[in-house]
Amino acid sequence: MKGVLLSGGTGSRLRPITHTGPKQLVPVANKPVLEYAVEDLKEAGITEIGVILGHKGREEIQDLLGDGSDYGVEITYIVQGNPLGLAHAAGCAKDFVGDDDFVMYLGDNILKEGVVDLVESFESGDFGAGIALQEVENPQQFGIADVDDQGNVTQLIEKPDEPPTNLALIGMYVFSPAVFDAIEKLEPSWRGELEITDAIQSLLEDGYAIDSHVVEGWWKDTGKPEDILEANQLVLEDKSLRKQGTISDDATVDGRIELAESATIEDGAVVRGPVSIADGAVIKSDTYVGPYTSVGPNSTLEGVHIENSVVIGESSINTSGRIVDSLLGKGANIGSADDFLPEGRRLVVGENSQLKL
Numbered sequence: 001m002k003g004v005l006l007s008g009g010t011g012s013r014l015r016p017i018t019h020t021g022p023k024q025l026v027p028v029a030n031k032p033v034l035e036y037a038v039e040d041l042k043e044a045g046i047t048e049i050g051v052i053l054g055h056k057g058r059e060e061i062q063d064l065l066g067d068g069s070d071y072g073v074e075i076t077y078i079v080q081g082n083p084l085g086l087a088h089a090a091g092c093a094k095d096f097v098g099d100d101d102f103v104m105y106l107g108d109n110i111l112k113e114g115v116v117d118l119v120e121s122f123e124s125g126d127f128g129a130g131i132a133l134q135e136v137e138n139p140q141q142f143g144i145a146d147v148d149d150q151g152n153v154t155q156l157i158e159k160p161d162e163p164p165t166n167l168a169l170i171g172m173y174v175f176s177p178a179v180f181d182a183i184e185k186l187e188p189s190w191r192g193e194l195e196i197t198d199a200i201q202s203l204l205e206d207g208y209a210i211d212s213h214v215v216e217g218w219w220k221d222t223g224k225p226e227d228i229l230e231a232n233q234l235v236l237e238d239k240s241l242r243k244q245g246t247i248s249d250d251a252t253v254d255g256r257i258e259l260a261e262s263a264t265i266e267d268g269a270v271v272r273g274p275v276s277i278a279d280g281a282v283i284k285s286d287t288y289v290g291p292y293t294s295v296g297p298n299s300t301l302e303g304v305h306i307e308n309s310v311v312i313g314e315s316s317i318n319t320s321g322r323i324v325d326s327l328l329g330k331g332a333n334i335g336s337a338d339d340f341l342p343e344g345r346r347l348v349v350g351e352n353s354q355l356k357l
């Protein structure tokens with residue numbers, strides 16, 4: 001079994017964060033989303049991984065994952081270029097996959113239980129593909145599967161008006177190499193992409209059995225800013241957090257805190273977990289870092305009250321203001337407006353930014 005990790009795409013829903021880097025490297029609890037996927041594949045015994053690259057952030061992704069040896073895996077990079085669809089991305093991995101089965105993992109997805117059960121379920125029978133499903137409340141907005149009593153898929157429907165089930169396809173699949181013939185036969189959909197659901201439907205029509213596995217734990221597609229915040233909450237809630245850095249005697253620290261070795265919480269700061277604070281970060285006096293916040297590397301926070309937010313890193317936040325439910329890009333610099341006249345917000349706001357004043 002091999003792994004194909006999709007790390008191309010446009011990331012338009014995460015602009016402006018993705019103007020300067022690929023979305024798969026946005027950190028959740030101070031770890032890039034893509035690393036969770038590599039670890040999940042490794043946990044399922046998959047050590048040969050093909051990473052699909054688009055146009056954006058190829059060097060950054062290769063700098064992070066390297067040859068895979070830091071993670072105990074072997075990585076081959078495959079350039080897709082333009083994002084012509086999930087099935088097109090999978091098709092680019094044909095030579096890498098050869099005659100093996102493979103797990104296809106969307107590099108911006110994160111799920112609690114990993115892919116061990118999905119792989120075991122696929123390997124327990126003779127299947128052309130296996131899909132991961134999760135019950136959702138709004139099945140009209142997803143690709144939906146209908147399954148029989150044995151869990152075999154009988155039908156796939158994209159965003160149905162009258163969904164037969166509430167079982168949505170999530171971004172993890174297992175394929176036999178038969179999928180490559182199905183992909184070659186595909187025509188682009190109305191949105192101009194080769195759709196993976198069409199490839200699975202074609203396998204079904206060609207008589208292949210399609211396995212399904214219902215994922216019980218949480219799953220998150222981190223395609224939008226609010227998804228990153230939610231994934232950050234879910235991971236901080238579950239992760240075992242280690243306190244290695246320096247906490248001054250007159251700082252107040254409660255709850256579960258991850259504090260990297262060279263991070264510092266100074267006198268007069270209050271930190272209430274779950275919180276993750278990365279290397280080189282400094283939390284200064286009169287600062288409150290509240291639950292579900294991740295403070296990225298080399299960031300300095302002074303005076304601010306911040307909660308349920310992700311500070312990606314290399315940031316300076318020096319204000320007595322309050323920041324909640326926010327995603328702050330790398331190098332964000334936030335100062336105080338208190339001494340300015342006329343009173344008001346002074347903003348430099350990027351394309352597609354979302355602010356509440």
Ligand SMILES: Cc1cn([C@H]2C[C@H](O)[C@@H](COP(=O)(O)OP(=O)(O)OP(=O)(O)O)O2)c(=O)[nH]c1=O
Pocket residue numbers: 006007008009010011012013014024052054080082083084085086088089106107108109193223
């Ligand atoms: C469409 C597509 C996605 N992908 C990857 C990117 C993501 O990790 C994952 C899911 O992609 P999407 O989130 O569906 O697509 P996108 O990255 O273009 O995002 P947006 O809609 O915000 O512009 O698959 C590819 O590698 N190649 C592709 O052709």
